[in-house]
Amino acid sequence: MNKFLSISPEVQQALDEGRPVVALESTIISHGMPYPQNVETALRVEQTIRDNGAVPATIAIIGGKLKAGCTPEEIEYLGKKGKDVTKASRRDLPVLIARKADGATTVTTTMIIAAMAGIRVFATGGIGGVHRGAETTMDISADLEELAMTPVMVICAGAKSILDLGLTLEYLETKGVPVIGYGTEELPAFYTRHSGFKVDYRIDTPQELAAAFRAKLEMGLQGGMLVTNPIPEEYSMPPEIINRAIDEAIEEAVNQGIRGKETTPFLLAKVKELTGGDSLDANIQLVLNNARLAALTAREL
Numbered sequence: 001m002n003k004f005l006s007i008s009p010e011v012q013q014a015l016d017e018g019r020p021v022v023a024l025e026s027t028i029i030s031h032g033m034p035y036p037q038n039v040e041t042a043l044r045v046e047q048t049i050r051d052n053g054a055v056p057a058t059i060a061i062i063g064g065k066l067k068a069g070c071t072p073e074e075i076e077y078l079g080k081k082g083k084d085v086t087k088a089s090r091r092d093l094p095v096l097i098a099r100k101a102d103g104a105t106t107v108t109t110t111m112i113i114a115a116m117a118g119i120r121v122f123a124t125g126g127i128g129g130v131h132r133g134a135e136t137t138m139d140i141s142a143d144l145e146e147l148a149m150t151p152v153m154v155i156c157a158g159a160k161s162i163l164d165l166g167l168t169l170e171y172l173e174t175k176g177v178p179v180i181g182y183g184t185e186e187l188p189a190f191y192t193r194h195s196g197f198k199v200d201y202r203i204d205t206p207q208e209l210a211a212a213f214r215a216k217l218e219m220g221l222q223g224g225m226l227v228t229n230p231i232p233e234e235y236s237m238p239p240e241i242i243n244r245a246i247d248e249a250i251e252e253a254v255n256q257g258i259r260g261k262e263t264t265p266f267l268l269a270k271v272k273e274l275t276g277g278d279s280l281d282a283n284i285q286l287v288l289n290n291a292r293l294a295a296l297t298a299r300e301l
């Protein structure tokens, strides 16, 4: 086992006994939502996974250890520190580990640590992708490269239209990442169920999600699989409202010269501010919905 990895006793026992485990990321806690809703949501997501018959493994870097499974105290610690915790992508791991520092894991680093621990299913809200204007900024999330490399199924609610969804799909196609719509042929756009873009395949059951991913693993094809699960209808937001907020947030980011790893957290916070609490409620509900599907799928795997 990797000497930097620290698996919690509960997660280790589940893995040893071949019981289902679902990985969860921590950047959504530190950078994706405000305190205390971030901590409340993280704990509710863990409970939802338990209620659906799997063991949650919240992933983070604490004191230079790659943690697979955090205690409620560790979740509270990360949630309270918020943006003071380093948002840790692949390139951040070496220095954070050497310094015995803390880090909140993005989709990328959650996939890396889940794979090290032998966890195959990961639930989150949204992934990073190709940003609008990437033709000149080259801002393309490391999440897409990780999906191309690391054997973990990522269950999300699609991508926010802070990204260029068309270019994000093109990139995933080039990298050989299957993009699945759960119960839909259309890529969901996080706050809304519709984007106008098609996914590669529609799958309607956790059984078939598991079968497709198992086939990928057994063939030895590298990389993950992206499952996009639309937000439940009753929580989805009116597209005009959310799109206006996103356009305004992007304009402000450009004006303020926001770049690099700050871009996504800046846009998320701005969209939330512009839509009042509504986008936060939607965000919480879609994560719970993804946790449920991830638990059911992990049971089938």
Ligand code: PSU
Pocket: 025, 027, 028, 031, 032, 105, 106, 107, 108, 125, 126, 127, 128, 129, 140, 141, 142, 143, 160, 190, 260, 261, 262, 263, 264, 265, 268
């Ligand atoms: N999108 C969301 N919520 C999030 C993120 C993205 O709707 O919390 C976070 C995830 O951790 C994701 C990261 O992996 O932002 C992507 O950041 P970047 O675009 O800098 O790669």
Ligand code: MN
Pocket: 139, 140, 141, 142, 260, 261, 263
């Ligand atoms: Mn980026």
